Structure formats: structure tokens, C-alpha cells
Amino acid sequence: MHGVDSDDAPVPLLCANGLYKHLHPPSLAFWRARQARTILRDIHLSIQAGERIGLAGVSGAGKTTLLNLLLALKGADAGSITCQGRAVRPASVRALRWYRRLVQYIPQDPAASLDPRMSVRDLIREPLVRLSVEGNHTRRIDEALDRVGLDRKFLSHRPGALSGGQAQRVAIARAVALRPRLLLADEPLSGLDLPVRARVMQLFDDMSRLDGTAFVIISHDLAVMPRLCERTLILHDGAIIEDRPTAALFEAPAHEHTKALVHAAHLDHDITSMMPATPATALYPVS
Ligand SMILES: Nc1ncnc2c1ncn2[C@@H]1O[C@H](COP(=O)(O)OP(=O)(O)OP(=O)(O)O)[C@@H](O)[C@H]1O
Numbered sequence: 397m398h399g400v401d402s403d404d405a406p407v408p409l410l411c412a413n414g415l416y417k418h419l420h421p422p423s424l425a426f427w428r429a430r431q432a433r434t435i436l437r438d439i440h441l442s443i444q445a446g447e448r449i450g451l452a453g454v455s456g457a458g459k460t461t462l463l464n465l466l467l468a469l470k471g472a473d474a475g476s477i478t479c480q481g482r483a484v485r486p487a488s489v490r491a492l493r494w495y496r497r498l499v500q501y502i503p504q505d506p507a508a509s510l511d512p513r514m515s516v517r518d519l520i521r522e523p524l525v526r527l528s529v530e531g532n533h534t535r536r537i538d539e540a541l542d543r544v545g546l547d548r549k550f551l552s553h554r555p556g557a558l559s560g561g562q563a564q565r566v567a568i569a570r571a572v573a574l575r576p577r578l579l580l581a582d583e584p585l586s587g588l589d590l591p592v593r594a595r596v597m598q599l600f601d602d603m604s605r606l607d608g609t610a611f612v613i614i615s616h617d618l619a620v621m622p623r624l625c626e627r628t629l630i631l632h633d634g635a636i637i638e639d640r641p642t643a644a645l646f647e648a649p650a651h652e653h654t655k656a657l658v659h660a661a662h663l664d665h666d667i668t669s670m671m672p673a674t675p676a677t678a679l680y681p682v683s
Contacts, residue, residue: 407481408442409577409610410466410499415439415475417461417634435461436634439475443578446608448600450625450642452618452657457631459614463580466612467501468492479578493527497574504582506567510555516541516566517551520573529574540573543602545595561592568599578610579603585620597623619661622646630654 417436436458443449453459464470466477468486477484484495500523503509510519520537523529529536541548544565555563564584571579584600585593603609613624621628621642628645630638630653637651649655 406444409445409447409480410441410443410484411478412439412441412466413476413478415462415465415472415477417458417465417470418473434634436465436472439636441629441636441639443610443612445577445610446604447627448604448611448613448625450618450621450628451612451614451631452616452621452628453631454653454657455616458634459616459631460582461634462631463501463582463612463614466580467499468495489526496523497527497529498576499578499580500571500574500576502567502571502579502581502584504586507555507558507560507563509567510563512555514554515551516546516553516555516558516569519555519566520570523570523574527574536573536575537569540569543572544569544599561588561595564588564592564596568596572603575607576609578612580612580614582614583616584613585615585624586617600624617661618657630657 415436416434416438418432419435420432439462451459451462461470465472468477468484471486479495479498482494484492486492489496514522517537520540521533524533524536537551538548541551546562546565546569550558550562550566555566558566568584581600584596588596600611600613604611611625613620615621618628625642628638628640628642629636630645630651632651632653638645638649638654640650645654646658649658
């Protein structure tokens, strides 16, 4: 008789195993071993296709540091990251091309991240060229623009002629054009007005449900998690202190720091109305 063994478990899209990051004060080289400060400790994280994971924590908790490790912009002092079973660590642009095609980043301040001299068309085309993506770039650019709900007339515009919401959608379109499997989004809703927020949330829903794109959404504001993420991680002092379904975390936060975050977000009311109807992973099982 055969039970469910480890061979039947879904293969994660991305896996972080026991990550540590220390901060070494440069002026104290002699005392380095004693003085190093640990800013990430024993981080374990597994992300499945189509899954939307929230990463929250107070300022200084380590969110940006973890993001930098997941983007392979910085290396961990211990532990490992694998994507589809392949090791991920900082390397040359060329050596990381395969990873950059699979894992993309939506920056916190899209308007500032877009080169003001480039047109929207060139901004969306640039990663396709840099990462040597084959195929018809014009079609990909048009599709990406449609996906984020921007009219094609914007293709000739420069960032200075865009509103904050439009710039946010161009930043998302740059990532979407690569058809990534995982998007890391840093405070994707901050600074957006309500209609644009709703459109971005709908886009993320569609991408995870229809395309199987996974998301890690970073926000200091826990209030956005029930609508965006089926699972939420709380980072505190460099450690993940909770990693649970978002509904369960809001209904019964296990940790004092989570309770404080929930309380601060004024979310101890009925959150079930804000939960997505169907978890994306239910629609996107990974074989
Ligand atoms: N280059 C650096 N020099 C000194 N300290 C640093 C550096 N990078 C990170 N730190 C420290 O590491 C800790 C984690 O910082 P990190 O930026 O990852 O937190 P965060 O959760 O992203 O905060 P925020 O929400 O304010 O962006 C903080 O205490 C921060 O002061």
C-alpha cells in the first residue's frame, strides 16, 4: 500500500533554508566576531506557484534585507535559496539571467525607479532585451500594457507625463512582460488612490489565479494582507515569528508583536469579508 510520501509533495517554486545575515561594523574589524549584529536569523520559507504571501513587520524588522537576499542582490552568511531546485546566489548579470526571468521585483517607488528619459515602450522593452528574451517583443509589450489596463497611447509617454498610479502600472508591466513565476512587490499599494488600488489588487488576483504567478507582498501595513494574501509572515527582529494562513493569523494572532500589529491596523473586526473567495493554490496545484 502506498501512502503520500515526500515524492508526492509539490515542488516549491522558491525555497529559503536557514538564512542568516549578519551586519559587520567595518570599523571594528578586530572585534568582528563579537560585534557582528544578526539582522536575519534562521529564515525558512517555501513558496508554491500561484501563492500570495504577505511579509509584514515593523520598521527595522528585516524585510528589505530578506527581499535583497531573495532577489540575489546580497548573499546570506548562512543558509541557501533554491528556485525550482537550482541554487540562487549573487552572481553576474549573465549567470543570473535565468533567475531574473523567473523572479521579478516591483519597487516601492515606481515613479523614482523609471528612467525619466525613456518612453514607456522602451521602459517595458529594456528588461526583455537585457535578459535576452526571445520572441516578439512588440507583442509582449502590448500584452503587458493591456494586462495592467493602460491604453497604448501611453507607449510614447515619458514617466514625467504619468500619474503615480500610471507609473505604478508601467513598473508592473515591465515585470509582467517577462511572464515571471514570482513577483516580489514592495509596498505595492502605498501612495495609490482607491480606484487604482482596486485595479492593482484585481491584477494580482488575475495573475495568481489565471497565470499561476506567485507573489511576495511586503507591507508594513497589515491591513492590506487579508485582501491580497492567503498566507502572511510576520518578521520581527530578523526572525519569522508567524507563518500562517492570513485569516487564522488575524483571528488569533499567536505572538504579542502580531497582536500589536493587528490592533494597530484596527483589524480585529470581521475580516472574512475581505478574504479572497478561493485560495490561489487551490486553483494552481503544482505537480
Ligand atoms: N547597511 C546597513 N547599515 C547599518 N544597518 C543596517 C544596514 N542595513 C540594514 N541595517 C539594519 O538591519 C535591520 C533590518 O533593516 P531592514 O532595512 O531590512 O528592515 P525593514 O524591515 O525593511 O525596515 P523598513 O520597513 O524601515 O524599511 C535594521 O535594524 C537596520 O538598521
